[in-house]
């Protein structure tokens with residue numbers, strides 16, 4: 001068994017900061033700073049309160065994943081990527097279905113902007129197929145491939161275009177790790193503790209242990225911490241599962 005530091009495990013835990021106002025979001029940041037590796041700011045919170053929540057998290061020396069899933073013409077996404085870098089986020093994402101050119105321009109604009117500002121380049125992820133879509137939904141849009149084929153195709157497209165990694169459903173981790181090599185970053189949401197009792201809308205879930213053990217680099221966890229009676233305890237339990245997953249690799 002490898003000896004895994006607590007810090008290495010904490011770094012892999014991304015907390016989904018799914019609040020609809022600044023005050024609630026900030027109280028979660030204050031509670032969980034140092035206990036999670038990153039705070040994920042998504043469309044609900046960012047649309048409600050804007051960049052100040054990102055600035056407040058960064059002022060506390062915490063890391064931010066800006067989950068806005070950019071999808072637009074290449075020039076617009078490139079400019080949005082620069083704005084994300086200027087906000088000093090550590091991770092952000094685009095939709096791979098925006099195409100190779102869009103991803104390439106986002107990557108080169110983000111890297112150039114980070115280099116100019118003398119900042120660490122952020123991790124740029126691509127979203128493949130939303131887990132809310134099934135084969136019937138893809139056919140309805142006009143795609144002839146099934147979800148597994150589309151996930152792999154879009155992940156390879158993103159890798160070729162220079163993205164750092166993908167957001168992948170827990171179910172796809174093994175397939176992607178086998179096909180994309182060890183260095184491509186995999187971020188997995190839909191994580192539930194091995195002994196979870198909560199039931200919600202996440203259908204294809206995986207435990208933190210299994211996600212890390214089968215090849216995820218980061219896991220995204222929201223409700224299992226947010227709705228727990230003791231959120232800090234829930235957070236520490238997930239970190240323990242991550243440690244065990246890393247040690248068992």
Ligand code: C5P
Pocket residue numbers: 016017018040042130131132167168169189190191202220221222223224
């Ligand atoms: O752990 P919980 O289900 O609350 O986490 C949900 C978070 O993960 C949300 O912020 C959601 O947007 C994100 N997410 C997801 N499934 C995906 C991609 C992202 O639940 N396939």
